[in-house]
Amino acid sequence: MTLLRSALSGICLLGVLGSGIGLARAAPAQQGPRATESAAAMKARQKARIAFGARKWTEAEASFEAVLAAPDAAGMTAVQRAEVLGYLGLCELEQGKHREAAEHLGQSLEQDAALSRALLDRFTRAFNRAIEHVGRIYVAASPPDAEILLDGEPVGTGATVHELFVAPGTYTLRARLSGHGEGSQRVEVDAGKTVSAALQLVRAADAPARTPAPGARKSEPVKPQAPGPVASWLGPARVAGIGLTTATASLGALFMVRASASNGDLKERNSKLDALGFTPWACREPSPPSACNELAVLRRERDQFAALGTAMVVASGVVGAMTVASFFTDFSFLQSEPTGARVAFSPAATPGQIGLVAHGVW
Structure with missing residues (x-):
């Protein structure tokens, strides 16, 4: 009997020691700001997925947007970012926000190598549904580092070709760059259609302005030379x-x-x-x-x-x-003018056709 009690006491002591060692080893993993941020990001994504599974589209949309706007969003892997963008697009599509859905689903499909086959097929089908209701504009500017504006709203700079998803209608595209004249073009976009626009900026006159003498007549402004x-x-x-x-x-x-x-x-x-x-x-x-x-x-x-x-x-x-x-x-x-950097080819897909679109200024 005494021997049995001693054995049981030893087993209990080993269990306590094992638990203590396990706790001691697990404790450091809970410390540090990086682990806390990762846990917060994981919790936010889990909350968004739960709302998505419950078909609470508005709540899920807000949660996925919060994940993308979080301070540690830059630390997401390519897989996580592609999935978040794709699910956000699905939420917007369910609410009839076709332009936003096409934009986010398109960004997700740009990282198609990071998606599983099932998600890739699902996001592709949703993207094709979304672009049936919106128009797509491919706009190129020369020089390519010009800032592009759509109806006065900046849409980007520094890219050879910009892909814009818009509601059907008529829009004014403008390009501006320091030291150049402004280029503009008006385009009309129909639902499910793709249009291209090329904006060419003319370099301003290089001649320095001279201060006119008192009483002298002002000279006419120098007009940019026409192309050769x-x-x-x-x-x-x-x-x-x-x-x-x-x-x-x-x-x-x-x-x-x-x-x-x-x-x-x-x-x-x-x-x-x-x-x-x-x-x-x-x-x-x-x-x-x-x-x-x-x-x-x-x-x-x-x-x-x-x-x-x-x-x-x-x-x-x-x-x-x-x-x-x-x-x-x-x-x-x-x-x-040299044209080596003024042309680009972009894929274009509609429910009835697929191919390449050449963009540039010539």
Whole structure:
């Protein structure tokens, strides 16, 4: 009995010591401002997810926005930020805030590598639903570090191309930069549509202003020089090059598809001749079967369409390469402003089509 009591006492003592060691080891993890901030951020995200699960869209939206505005928001991982932006967009979409939803879902999808496949598919579907109700504007300015304003409200600076989501309507875009004249353009955007705008700023006159003598008549303000002859034809030539490249590539593809179809017909006719017992040399005999004439016509059509398709594709490649090269060529020796940094390509997707949009000033 005494031995049993001693054993139990030893076990209890070991349990107390183990608990003490566990507490001693766990205690430091609770200390420090970084651990406290991380716990607060985790709690805020959990609160937002609970409100989202309960379909309390207004509360969830406010909670997700609070997570993004928190002092330690910069410490979020790419996965956490992409998820918060995506869920915020879903909350806004449920409330009919299509412009805000498209903006936040688009920012989330920019970090698609950080999202799981399920969330990527969910956010993509929601983004496509949102942009059916809003318009999208791609605006580029030259120089690219100019500040862009939409109806007088700053929307960003320092980017080659700005992507803006707006409600359907008419808007005024302006670009301004110190030492340059202001550029502006008015655009009309429909729901589900994408428009592009290019704003070019002209550098102000470099001549220093002189103080006029007393009583002297004020001189007229110096007007900026008009662009040179090269700048006047270079833009239309590039537009024509893009259109010609697209047209020739499309025609070439159609011709090659037609040639492939003719080749299929040839194989089918040859198979029928083989089934009837004709040898491959039957069409070379003095009295060939009537089907040989049809085969000869099909061969000529196939060869003609194949040659035309190949020529069109090669031509589109040459014209396209020359057009792209012109965007990155410095024409300053022809009194034209270099354009290497004034063009960019951005993906554009609508419920009915997907492709690339070229933005720039030329």
